Amino acid sequence: MIKVEIPKEPVELYKVLKFEGLVPSGGEAKLVISKGLVLVNGEIETRKRKKIVHGDVIEFAGEQLCVELASNV
Numbered sequence: 001m002i003k004v005e006i007p008k009e010p011v012e013l014y015k016v017l018k019f020e021g022l023v024p025s026g027g028e029a030k031l032v033i034s035k036g037l038v039l040v041n042g043e044i045e046t047r048k049r050k051k052i053v054h055g056d057v058i059e060f061a062g063e064q065l066c067v068e069l070a071s072n073v
Contacts, residue, residue: 002063005070010051013040013058016067022060032060 004020014029017038023029030048032038038045039059040052052058054069 001057002065004065004067006052006067007070009053009069012048013038013045013050013052014048016052016058016065017060020065022063
């Protein structure tokens, strides 16, 4: 499982896929989400702008991402 730190929450689902390099662009991220290829917390998610927060687990293309809120130390 890959840990993903986000600077603030919430962040939109398609942005996480794009910024983590799982897809080449935001448009591609929106496409795979709308096709039902992405799971959030074990359930198929088709909302491209689904708000992702600390503790969410995203699954796509055999990868699991655990979202954590970055600590501002």
